[in-house]
Amino acid sequence: MPTISVAMIIKNEQQDLAQCLESVKDWVDEIVILDSGSTDKSKEIALQYGAKFYENRDWQGFGKQRQLAQQYVTSDYVLWLDADERVTDELKQQIQQAVEKNLPNVVYDIPRISEVFGRLIRHSSWYPDYVVRLYQTQYAGYNDALVHEKVIYPENTTVQKLTGNLLHYPYKNLHHYLVKSANYASAWAEQRAKQGKKATLFQGITHAIGCFVKMYLVKAGFLDGKQGFLLAVLSAFSVFSKYAQLWSKNISSLNND
Secondary structure, eight states: OOOEEEEEEESSOTTTHHHHHHTTTTTOSEEEEEESOOOSSHHHHHHHTTOEEEEOOOOOOHHHHHHHHHHTOOSSEEEEOOTTEEEOHHHHHHHHHHHHHTOTTEEEEEEEEEEETTEEEOSTTOSSEEEEEEEETTTOEEOOOSSSOOEEOOTTOEEEEOOSOEEEOOOSSHHHHHHHHHHHHHHHHHHHHHTTOOOOHHHHHHHHHHHHIIIIIITOGGGGHHHHHHHHHHHHHHHHHHHHHHHHHHHHHHHHO
16 A cells, blocks of 8 residues: 655644644654744644654745655655645545555646635635645655745646545635735735736736636626625735736836846
8 A cells, every 4th residue: 555645834833733634643654744934833733743843944935845845755645735724534535545546647636625704615716626736756746936836747647636625724814814815915926026027007907807707707706605705805906916016026126227
């Protein structure tokens, strides 16, 4: 039977970490956690669950941090989780079956369902939020993107979709959403600026409107109730914020030249 590790990158996740590890502690062979400088009780919690705990405070982005974490994985398969996620029993069974089959040239797409502001979001383009999170450790890995990192794999790869849900609790409250969104927008703008990309405020407005229309109308966000409307508004603002920050960086760059 091939072995499987859970791999995680974390920072100050004491609120969620135990619940996440509780969902995998009895059936994985190894838990690998790479911390980027927690000041809370994340390390103590990780060690309570028998995790192999490492630190790297030289933050160079999500992609490179995941690359480093994967170097510590010793099992045949790696399952990536975030602290705000939980593996359901159905997903656990499907993962175990996939590992047992040990098919070559395959990576596994996992559907993620998020609970936001007290409701499971089943529309709004949020579900099924497929993410490649399971693969043979030596076969694939993450790119080095600063944010919104992705798993890269050979061209002849089969991407097999699982059906068991990965539960996701991304935001504790509205303030947490706004802070998290602002951080992502800043990282996105920084990454794009380094690539020489430019943006206008008009682009920000049109993309924001498009985001709202897609989420709330095209993807039936109205079926997610008040939470669906709020998510569409907040997501539109987040999109505008990304382009506004990139535009601001472009202006600053011109002024410094």
